[in-house]
Amino acid sequence: MTTLKDVAKIAGVTVTTVSRVLNNRGYISHDTRSKVMSAMKTLDYQPNEVARSLIFQRSRIIGLIVPSVSHPFFGELANAIEYEASKRGYKILLANSRHDADKENSYLDMLKRNKVDGIILASRTVETKPFLNVNLPLLSFDRELSPDIPMVSADNTEGGRLVARHLIARGCKNLLYIGGSGSVRQYSNNRGNGFIEACEQARMPCTVYETEEVSFNSQQYEASIGKALDAHPKVDGIFASSDVIAAQVIRMLSIRGKRVPQDVKIVGFDDVQIASLLNPALTTVRQPVEAMAIQMLELLERKMKGAPAPAKTIMPVELIIRDST
Amino acid sequence: MTTLKDVAKIAGVTVTTVSRVLNNRGYISHDTRSKVMSAMKTLDYQPNEVARSLIFQRSRIIGLIVPSVSHPFFGELANAIEYEASKRGYKILLANSRHDADKENSYLDMLKRNKVDGIILASRTVETKPFLNVNLPLLSFDRELSPDIPMVSADNTEGGRLVARHLIARGCKNLLYIGGSGSVRQYSNNRGNGFIEACEQARMPCTVYETEEVSFNSQQYEASIGKALDAHPKVDGIFASSDVIAAQVIRMLSIRGKRVPQDVKIVGFDDVQIASLLNPALTTVRQPVEAMAIQMLELLERKMKGAPAPAKTIMPVELIIRDST
DNA sequence: TGTAGCATGACAACCCTTAAAGATGTAGCC
DNA sequence: GGCTACATCTTTAAGGGTTGTCATGCTACA
Numbered sequence A, B: 001m002t003t004l005k006d007v008a009k010i011a012g013v014t015v016t017t018v019s020r021v022l023n024n025r026g027y028i029s030h031d032t033r034s035k036v037m038s039a040m041k042t043l044d045y046q047p048n049e050v051a052r053s054l055i056f057q058r059s060r061i062i063g064l065i066v067p068s069v070s071h072p073f074f075g076e077l078a079n080a081i082e083y084e085a086s087k088r089g090y091k092i093l094l095a096n097s098r099h100d101a102d103k104e105n106s107y108l109d110m111l112k113r114n115k116v117d118g119i120i121l122a123s124r125t126v127e128t129k130p131f132l133n134v135n136l137p138l139l140s141f142d143r144e145l146s147p148d149i150p151m152v153s154a155d156n157t158e159g160g161r162l163v164a165r166h167l168i169a170r171g172c173k174n175l176l177y178i179g180g181s182g183s184v185r186q187y188s189n190n191r192g193n194g195f196i197e198a199c200e201q202a203r204m205p206c207t208v209y210e211t212e213e214v215s216f217n218s219q220q221y222e223a224s225i226g227k228a229l230d231a232h233p234k235v236d237g238i239f240a241s242s243d244v245i246a247a248q249v250i251r252m253l254s255i256r257g258k259r260v261p262q263d264v265k266i267v268g269f270d271d272v273q274i275a276s277l278l279n280p281a282l283t284t285v286r287q288p289v290e291a292m293a294i295q296m297l298e299l300l301e302r303k304m305k306g307a308p309a310p311a312k313t314i315m316p317v318e319l320i321i322r323d324s325t
Numbered sequence C: 001t002g003t004a005g006c007a008t009g010a011c012a013a014c015c016c017t018t019a020a021a022g023a024t025g026t027a028g029c030c
Numbered sequence D: 001g002g003c004t005a006c007a008t009c010t011t012t013a014a015g016g017g018t019t020g021t022c023a024t025g026c027t028a029c030a
Helices: A004-011 A015-023 A030-043 A049-056 A072-087 A101-113 A129-133 A156-169 A187-201 A219-231 A243-255 A273-277 A289-305 B004-011 B015-023 B030-043 B049-056 B072-087 B101-113 B129-133 B156-169 B187-201 B219-231 B243-255 B273-277 B289-305
Strands: A061-066 A091-096 A118-121 A138-141 A151-154 A175-179 A206-210 A237-240 A265-270 A283-286 A312-315 A318-320 B061-066 B091-096 B118-121 B138-141 B151-154 B175-179 B206-210 B237-240 B265-270 B283-286 B312-315 B318-320
Touching: A004 A015, A004 A030, A015 A030, A049 B049, A061 A072, A061 A101, A072 A091, A072 A243, A072 A273, A072 A289, A072 B072, A072 B091, A091 A101, A091 B072, A118 A289, A138 A289, A151 A156, A151 A187, A151 A289, A156 A175, A156 A187, A156 A237, A156 A265, A156 A283, A156 A318, A175 A187, A175 A219, A187 A206, A219 A243, A237 A243, A243 A265, A243 A273, A243 B273, A273 B243, A273 B273, A289 A312, B004 B015, B004 B030, B015 B030, B061 B072, B061 B101, B072 B091, B072 B243, B072 B273, B072 B289, B091 B101, B118 B289, B138 B289, B151 B156, B151 B187, B151 B289, B156 B175, B156 B187, B156 B237, B156 B265, B156 B283, B156 B318, B175 B187, B175 B219, B187 B206, B219 B243, B237 B243, B243 B265, B243 B273, B289 B312
Parallel strands: A061 A091, A061 A118, A118 A138, A138 A151, A151 A312, A175 A206, A175 A237, A237 A265, A265 A283, B061 B091, B061 B118, B118 B138, B138 B151, B151 B312, B175 B206, B175 B237, B237 B265, B265 B283
Antiparallel strands: A091 B091, A283 A318, B283 B318
16 A cells, blocks of 8 residues: 555655645645656545544544445435535445334444544434434434434425325315324324325315335235235226336236226325336325435535534425326 | 453453453452453443454455346345345455446455455446455355455356256257357356356257346346247247346247247246246246355455465356246 | 453554754855 | 845644553562
């Protein structure tokens, strides 16, 4: 490994001088600068970021905890966050919590030990307690953890309302909401709340079916959806709380001989890539992934500077109408 | 931030002793050990991994370069790699190259500067040259870069053969292969080669349609697929080189009034989550993502130890038959 | 009494880089 | 000639932790 010392030896100066050339500090003669530059080039010198992290007490690394990047939504979110982070000069240390509170906690410790500059928590299992002694800039996605941890989320409530109004406008009379994980307290539950609220406002009957969506792609889950459909055969409009669930609903409907959108209309949530690939293409609520990523990094950076950040940032959603309604 | 010094002060010993307790070195009395332990607990001390990385010249961080974790296959692959890495005590620094050679090169530099212990390159743009002076343990997925860079890949050739035989066995007479990115030299091109080879062996006519799949989810790409379908209206069996492409093909067929699998049978590749969610559920070739992740980490770890590793590891694939054929 | 083994401390060097303070040299000015 | 001012580079300490050497004190055993 080439170090400053090697460069200094080749250039015939001390390491300090080389460091000053690198960081443009103090007086450096034109002659010395070019000598150092050429020495760095011949040795293909790369500064050791580990040593710099130790000195500056900051690593320019952000820890990202998600349930799993294999889930389409979190894959897209992680991608957007990494993209925005790299624009701002940060790197991403990735942690997939896999819905496991223990794993999540040990990841938090790991990130602490590795002196990340901040953490984005887009996971859903940890209780609030452990955060009380994580004295690191922290930002959460979709969950209110504590007043001093800024939360960024899409406007799930409004999304739910948009869906209800849209299905009603399309002539649906028997609505069903299929939710993903009712027990966990998180902001995305509001998509169901908004839906129900708008239904009530329109005096439209609406059934709620909440499931325990522990693993995202299980046979069990499809069976559970099937049960919900069989229990409510007259349903003609369905709001699934994610596009993945919507895909499963479409399949289950198809197996039961129901046509989408003629017999049953269906709306998803997230607008991940598969939404437009489904057959029929899925009407869904788009979460502004890129904008949320920008906002998250902006707020986390503020926190890292010690500046105040709003406790709650709700980003606008958009109804994307395709062929399933 | 609490350091060893603070712990030593509380425990009434020197930093040397604390370090010894931490690393189980030399003689430590039961008494001292428990004193140090409790001091660490009260201060919630976490060793500074940055400082340790500097000393040991290893960070236990692995750099992972993928085109994008938002692509279903690479999301699942990244998830499996991170899972296997964390089991072995490694962390993952994530880089999405976005099919951009410049970005990929700058990520490589970044990973070098940050002293990662090794790099897994699952991206597809860089030429071989830059690797010649990356003297870091390197492992590539799906691409042969140089003899001393181990490659891990699924058996794409065999996958292609399996698909051809399956479609023929299902009675297809007019086969079409829709490929993703013919121009880039990578191992996954073999899925097309295997397909064509098996078709020729069975004396079955087979059309090849290679496209430039630059961005994965574009309207353009769908239009391009549509053109291919219109140019070959008699096609009754299609092999799409990925599940995402297959999803688009299914949609394009549906728009043209063709039924799957009655009129046209279709097979994908990868077996990502969406394959089973599509309507109809997609017959596809499963890449053994978990097994490949394990293999990649195993080989990378060997490389990191300086041990030899096979240049080429081809993992078995499996045809998953669902409703699209 | 000598020596071996155990338990700890003190000190320094090291990993690589940075930065404040110090040393040296040169030019300009009164 | 003596002084300031500035340019240029070096010395030294620091960041947090590990490790080797040496010194010290204690107990146990032959």
